[in-house]
Amino acid sequence: EEEEEEEEGCYQLYPGHIPTSPLQKALLAAGSAFMALYDPYRHDMVAVLGETTGCLALPNLRDKMKHHPEGYRILQERPRIRLSTLDMARLRGLPDGSLGREYVRFLEDNKVSPDTRMPPKFVDDEELAYVIQRYREVHDLMHTLLGMPTNMLGEVVVKWFEAIQTGLPMCVLGAAFGPIHLSARKLQVLATELVPWAIRSGRNASCILNVYYEQHWEQPVESLREEIGIFPPP
Amino acid sequence: ARRGRALRALCGSVRGFAAGPETHFGFQTVTEAERREKIYQVFESVAKKYDVMNDSMTLGIHRVWKDILMHKMNPSPGTLLVDVAGGTGDIAFRFINYVRSVRERQLQRKLKHHQNLSWQEISECYQEDKSKSLGNSQVVVCDINKEMLKVGKQKAQHLGYSEGLSWVLGNAEELPFDDDKFDVYTIAFGIRNVTRIDLALQEAYRVLKPGGRFLCLEFSHVSNPLLSRLYDLYSFQVIPVLGEVIAGDWKSYQYLVESIRRFPTQEELKAMIEDAGFLKVDYQNLNSGIVAIHSGFKL
Numbered sequence: 001e002e003e004e005e006e007e008e009g010c011y012q013l014y015p016g017h018i019p020t021s022p023l024q025k026a027l028l029a030a031g032s033a034f035m036a037l038y039d040p041y042r043h044d045m046v047a048v049l050g051e052t053t054g055c056l057a058l059p060n061l062r063d064k065m066k067h068h069p070e071g072y073r074i075l076q077e078r079p080r081i082r083l084s085t086l087d088m089a090r091l092r093g094l095p096d097g098s099l100g101r102e103y104v105r106f107l108e109d110n111k112v113s114p115d116t117r118m119p120p121k122f123v124d125d126e127e128l129a130y131v132i133q134r135y136r137e138v139h140d141l142m143h144t145l146l147g148m149p150t151n152m153l154g155e156v157v158v159k160w161f162e163a164i165q166t167g168l169p170m171c172v173l174g175a176a177f178g179p180i181h182l183s184a185r186k187l188q189v190l191a192t193e194l195v196p197w198a199i200r201s202g203r204n205a206s207c208i209l210n211v212y213y214e215q216h217w218e219q220p221v222e223s224l225r226e227e228i229g230i231f232p233p234p
Numbered sequence: 235a236r237r238g239r240a241l242r243a244l245c246g247s248v249r250g251f252a253a254g255p256e257t258h259f260g261f262q263t264v265t266e267a268e269r270r271e272k273i274y275q276v277f278e279s280v281a282k283k284y285d286v287m288n289d290s291m292t293l294g295i296h297r298v299w300k301d302i303l304m305h306k307m308n309p310s311p312g313t314l315l316v317d318v319a320g321g322t323g324d325i326a327f328r329f330i331n332y333v334r335s336v337r338e339r340q341l342q343r344k345l346k347h348h349q350n351l352s353w354q355e356i357s358e359c360y361q362e363d364k365s366k367s368l369g370n371s372q373v374v375v376c377d378i379n380k381e382m383l384k385v386g387k388q389k390a391q392h393l394g395y396s397e398g399l400s401w402v403l404g405n406a407e408e409l410p411f412d413d414d415k416f417d418v419y420t421i422a423f424g425i426r427n428v429t430r431i432d433l434a435l436q437e438a439y440r441v442l443k444p445g446g447r448f449l450c451l452e453f454s455h456v457s458n459p460l461l462s463r464l465y466d467l468y469s470f471q472v473i474p475v476l477g478e479v480i481a482g483d484w485k486s487y488q489y490l491v492e493s494i495r496r497f498p499t500q501e502e503l504k505a506m507i508e509d510a511g512f513l514k515v516d517y518q519n520l521n522s523g524i525v526a527i528h529s530g531f532k533l
Binding site (some may be wrong): 023034035 | 478
């Protein structure tokens with residue numbers, strides 16, 4: 001019968017990959033944007049939005065990584081940040097102020113885990129799928145480096161930083177529309193202090209995906225900040 | 235890629251010897267055991283969003299289809315209905331509403347013809363009918379999936395349905411009921427998910443009383459070529475996206491649209507129903523064959 005009719009030409013490029021037609025991607029982008037705003041708890045929708053709109057930004061990011069020695073190594077070795085790959089006990093034992101110690105502190109304070117990141121589904125290139133996966137897994141480290149909590153305000157600030165850094169439309173939309181749910185007082189702090197700082201840091205910093213974080217656990221957070229070019233948080 | 239496909243085919247046939255006959259799951263080829271398992275998981279996953287998705291995918295039209303089924307059934311009070319794969323209760327609730335309104339009209343008519351009753355006689359009439367507002371009609375909702383039944387029971391509670399309604403966990407291919415028990419057997423948008431349709435039809439025949447009616451509401455085949463193209467476009471491009479956005483589940487809705495295309499045509503299903511022993515088998519196309527109601531009698 002109509003066996004392979006809807007295979008969209010290619011088949012699964014990586015586990016979890018769902019091949020989609022351009023029309024489906026457009027519908028997904030619109031639907032996920034709407035749903036992400038309507039129900040902020042649908043993190044999966046934010047992820048889908050990122051994947052379906054990232055067709056220009058992701059290759060850009062991948063090229064930036066390819067042309068940087070550390071980024072290139074990351075693309076080759078494909079490290080994953082997961083509870084199973086991290087030695088939590090060791091990181092907890094590191095001195096205060098080090099990246100590893102602060103990262104674990106961040107995870108515990110905010111009760112989050114790196115394992116809740118959605119694997120990519122709608123990216124039609126296996127390497128780009130890794131790039132967006134890496135971006136997601138590094139997100140918590142961004143929180144740590146920027147010193148921002150996981151409440152709505154903190155997330156918006158991180159989104160501004162990421163929007164400048166990655167150019168992903170999902171970050172831009174999140175940065176622009178995230179503040180909808182914030183109070184007036186928070187909006188003021190956001191507009192006067194946090195966002196200008198996030199933009200300056202984002203512009204000044206080198207590509208955050210080019211840092212092999214797993215090899216910097218012992219490094220003090222401030223020193224890593226300076227190295228990357230992130231200004232101290234207000 | 236060619237080597238991979240050949241290897242997969244070899245593995246498939248070896249598996250076939252071990253795990254049983256092959257069948258389909260959407261456009262994939264799987265064993266019967268795998269298919270049952272996969273379908274169970276699909277409905278376990280979609281149960282909570284089942285009704286929302288039905289409304290979104292069909293723009294609410296599924297309600298009209300189910301209403302038409304109920305009108306075709308035209309049950310009178312006292313009917314004993316089994317709704318198989320009845321999951322979230324849509325048919326059962328409609329049955330109760332229908333029978334209740336028929337009963338009310340009966341009652342009104344009865345009272346109109348007895349204008350010279352005493353007050354005592356009239357209040358007695360109301361008493362006896364309040365306890366039989368359904369006139370002893372009953373519907374048994376039978377489903378293989380615990381999650382779907384759970385959602386159905388919650389809905390019933392929420393909407394206030396309790397009288398004349400029972401929920402049974404059971405497999406359409408092997409119903410937990412005695413022979414010759416029910417007046418009507420319905421299966422709405424369920425038979426497509428049964429692995430051995432022939433067994434389900436035989437079971438339907440078995441549990442119906444002589445004179446009982448079989449009714450099946452199911453997605454079917456569109457013969458009009460233009461409509462068929464539009465329908466395919468909508469099904470394959472839009473529905474999985476709706477599944478992802480609303481229910482966070484692309485794969486289950488991809489399965490749904492694929493399974494519709496794998497299902498027998500109107501005539502093929504009619505033949506299968508006749509094979510099970512039913513007589514006066516007929517079907518009615520709704521929306522040019524997007525959906526069809528098949529009917530048969532145990533005579």
